[in-house]
Amino acid sequence: QLVLTNLHKLQESGFYWGSINGKEANATLASEANGTFLIRDSSDNRHFFTLSVKTASGTKNLRVQCDSSTFFLQTDPKSLLSVPHFDCVLKLVHHYMPPSKGASCGGNTRGVSSYYIYSGxxxxxxxxxxxxxxxxxxxxHLCRKTVNGHLDISSKRxxxxxxxxxxxxxx
Structure with a gap:
């Protein structure tokens, strides 16, 4: 149920690319700016989703792992930090994005990425x-996204x- 609910939300997000493979994701992101990303189905049948992101060192593909109730990025044995867990893939993505301009952070640590990709x-x-x-x-979708992105109005909902x-x- 968790995966189906998240699949529906991802399909509405506009940046879920479905069943493209890693090679296609690399080609799609090749001409994009660093920090551009997409979510796609994982080619590893032990995982549901993969986060593909363009970096200065090329496109990196990170597995989104899932336990019984949460999603989290794959952990790297070289990292001593634990990764945060989320009940929604979109919340996971949101966590690793910088705060929007003009948004009130109010004790929110979002946007302070403590995740590192170890590659080569x-x-x-x-x-x-x-x-x-x-x-x-x-x-x-754009209206919903805009309203939900304004933290200051959430108290007036x-x-x-x-x-x-x-x-x-x-x-």
């Missing part, structure tokens, strides 16, 4: 700056009509 002897900080969209997002609250929660 290099230690590369994970930077998720811009999702690579598969297509144009719907106006509904209780004042909204019930159908509107449900609409915003669906994201």
């Amino acid at each position: 002897g290099e230690k590369i900080p994970l930077e998720l700056l811009k999702p690579l969209s598969t297509s144009m997002s719907t106006l509904q 209780d004042q909204l009509p019930h159908p509107l609250k449900e609409f915003l929660q669906d994201y």
Whole structure:
């Protein structure tokens, strides 16, 4: 159920690329700026999703691991830090993105990436700056994303009509 719920949310996100493989993800991200990323199905049948991100050293593919109730990035034996766990893949992605301009952080540590990619002897900080969209997002999706991205209005959600609250929660 956790995976199906997240699959639905990813499909609505606009940056879930489905069943493309690592080679296709590398080619897709090759001409993009560093920090551009996408989520795709994992080619490893032990995992559901992979996060592909363009870095200064090329495209890196990170498995999104899943236990019974959470998602988290693969852990690297060279890293002593534990990785945070999330009930939603989109929350995981959001955690590793920098805070939006003008957003109130209010004790939020989001955007302080403590995750490093170890590749070919290099230690590369994970930077998720811009999702690579598969297509144009719907106006509904863009509105929901904008409203949900403003932390200062979240306290006023209780004042909204019930159908509107449900609409915003669906994201």
